[in-house]
Ligand SMILES: Cc1ncc(COP(=O)(O)O)c(C=O)c1O
C-alpha cells in the first residue's frame with residue numbers, strides 16, 4: 273500500500289471545552305475527527321482530518337439494516353510533565369482488523385489508521401483533561417455505507433475516529449461494583465460474533481443490562497450461551513477471580529472479547545510472579561469458592577474503568593459479598609500500576625505507551 | 636395516543652422509473668419516504684412523508700456503535716385490474732413491536748405507522764411494477780439516534796419507511812435453490828436476538844453466507860447454536876420439509892424469526908387438510924429421511940421469494956438431491972396460491988390483503 277497523505281482541514285470555530293471536574297462519559301466531542309472512505313475499486317482512500325460534524329447518508333445505507341460495523345475504544349492521557357500518551361494503540365488496530373475479518377469488512381492498514389489517530393489526537397490535544405482519573409476516549413469505527421437492501425457485504429465503507437474527553441469512572445479512585453449473573457439472556461455464542469467488537473453484541477445486551485440497572489446492579493456477568501454454566505465476561509469488561517491464591521480468568525473461546533486490559537493484567541501478574549491462569553471457570557466453582565471462604569477477589573478489566581473491583585455478585589436470589597465489598601489488594605495494585613503506566617508516572621517496562629505530542633503553552 | 640396528522644411534502648423533481656424488466660432487488664428507491672421521530676419527552680412525533688433523500692446524523696449516533704435498530708420487510712402488489720394491495724401488513728407492525736421490545740426501543744402505534752405506510756405507498760403507487768413476479772418492497776426501520784458512547788438504550792430514535800421496486804426473485808417463476816447446512820458459524824441462540832428482526836442477526840450471518848456463495852450455494856441453513864443439531868431457518872427464510880407425507884417446520888423457540896409467510900403457509904396447509912406440524916427437527920432426521928427415500932420436498936418461505944424450493948441440500952461433503960432437484964407439488968401450490976392472493980387473482984379467504992389505492996390513468 274502506498275502511503276497516503278492525510279489531508280487536514282482545521283475548524284474555524286473552536287467549541288468551548290467542558291469543565292474537567294464535571295465530565296461524564298461519551299457525551300462531548302472534540303473539534304475534529306478523522307475520516308477515510310473505502311470503495312471496492314479504490315481500497316481505503318482520502319484519509320482526512322476535518323471539523324467534527326454530522327454527516328449525511330442514504331436511508332438505505334447497509335449499516336442501518338444489516339449492522340455491518342465494527343469499533344474500537346482506547347484512551348489518551350496527559351502525563352504530569354505534559355506529554356500526551358496512548359496505551360497500546362497497536363493492539364486496538366490489530367483487534368479492529370480481527371473484527372473486520374469476522375464482519376466481512378475490508379482490512380485497514382493498521383499503521384495508516386494509527387498515524388491518522390495520532391495526528392488527530394495531537395491536533396485536539398488541548399481537549400485532553402488532566403484532572404485525576406480523566407482522559408480522552410478515542411473511538412475508531414467503521415460502517416457499511418452502500419445503499420442496498422440485500423444481506424451481503426457492502427462495497428463501500430466509512431471509517432471514523434472521534435474523540436471524547438471523559439471523566440473518572442469513579443469519583444474517588446476505584447470503587448467496588450455490584451454485578452448480577454445473567455441467567456436468561458445470552459450475549460454471544462461460539463460461532464457467533466462474541467469475539468469481535470461489533471454493534472450487534474451490544475444491542476443484544478441492552479435488555480439484560482436494563483433489567484440489571486433497574487435492580488440497582490451496575491452490569492451483568494454473562495454465562496456461556498450453550499450450557500449457561502461457564503463464566504464469559506461482563507458487559508464491557510473481562511473478568512478475573514482470585515480463588516485460594518490463584519488468579520483465574522475465562523480462557524478465550526471464540527465468544528469472549530479479547531480485552532487489551534485483560535492482556536495487560538495477565539502480563540503484569542506473570543511479571544510479578546503471581547499464579548494466573550486462563551481456563552474454563554463455572555459459576556458453580558465461584559459460588560463454591562465463596563462458600564468455602566476462598567473467593568478472595570473479583571474484578572473486571574476494560575478500557576473505560578481500567579480495573580473495576582466486584583464487591584457483590586448476585587446469583588439468582590443470593591448475594592455474594594466479595595472481600596467484604598472492598599477493593600482487593602491485587603485489584604488495587606493493578607489499577608495503580610496500569611493507570612500509572614498510562615499517565616507516565618510508573619516506569620513502562622513493557623513498552624506499552626506511545627507518545628503522541630507534548631502539550632504547548634497554549635493549554 | 637392522540638391521532639397525529641401526517642405532514643406531506645411532495646418532491647418537485649420526480650426520478651425516472653427503472654425498466655420493469657431489468658429490476659434487481661433493493662437498489663432503486665422511490666420518490667418519497669415516511670419519517671417519524673421519537674424523543675423521550677415527546678413520544679413519537681412529526682410523522683411526515685417527504686422526498687426520498689439522504690439524512691444527516693452525528694457520528695456518535697448510537698446506531699453506529701451499539702446497533703440498536705430493528706426493521707421489517709413487506710411488499711405491495713398491483714392486481715390485474717389496477718388495485719394496489721398489501722399482504723398482511725398488520726403482522727409486520729406487530730412484529731416490529733416485538734423486535735422493539737427485545738431491543739429496548741419504544742413501542743410504535745401500529746395503526747399510525749400502518750397509516751403512514753399506506754399513504755406513502757399510495758403517493759408512490761406509480762412506482763409499483765406490474766410485470767410478472769415484480770412488486771414494491773417496503774422497508775420500515777427504526778434507528779437509535781442519540782449521540783452517546785455508552786451501552787444503554789437511546790433516548791431518541793428515527794423511524795423510516797422506504798420503498799424499492801423489485802424484480803422477480805426467479806426469472807421464470809420459481810426455481811429450486813442449493814442450500815448449504817452451516818456447521819461452523821451460528822446465527823442466533825436462545826436468549827439472544829434471533830426472534831427479533833434486528834441488524835446484528837444479519838451482520839453475524841454475512842461470513843457464512845459469503846463462504847456458501849463462493850461455493851455456489853445460494854444461502855445457508857442454520858442449525859441451533861447450542862447442540863448444532865436442530866434445524867432453525869435459512870438466511871432470510873423459514874424452512875419446511877415434507878417427510879413421508881407430513882409437512883414439518885421447526886417450532887418457534889426464541890431464536891428463529893417468526894416469518895409471516897411461514898404463518899400463512901401453515902394456515903393454508905391446515906386449510907387444505909394437509910398434515911403440518913411445528914416441532915423440533917434435527918438435521919439427522921432430514922438426512923435419514925433422504926436415505927430412506929421419504930424426504931419428498933423442502934422449501935423456504937419469506938417475503939422476498941415467497942416460496943423457494945430447495946433442490947439440493949449440502950451437508951458436510953454430501954449433496955442431497957431433493958425431488959430430483961425440481962419444484963415439489965406442495966411448494967408450487969403454495970407459491971401459486973400465495974402470490975395469487977397477493978395479486979388479487981386468487982380469492983382471499985383469510986382476509987390477508989388490504990387495498991391501499993387504485994392506480995390512476997397516469998400510470
Ligand atoms: C464486551 C467487552 N469485553 C471486554 C472489554 C474490555 O476490552 P479492553 O480491555 O480492550 O477495553 C470490552 C471493551 O472495551 C468489551 O466491550
Ligand SMILES: Cc1ncc(COP(=O)(O)O)c(C=O)c1O
Nearest residue numbers: 871872873892894895896937938
Ligand atoms: C431471518 C429471517 N427468517 C425468516 C424470514 C421470513 O419472514 P417473512 O415471511 O415474514 O418475510 C426473514 C425475512 O423476511 C428473515 O430475515
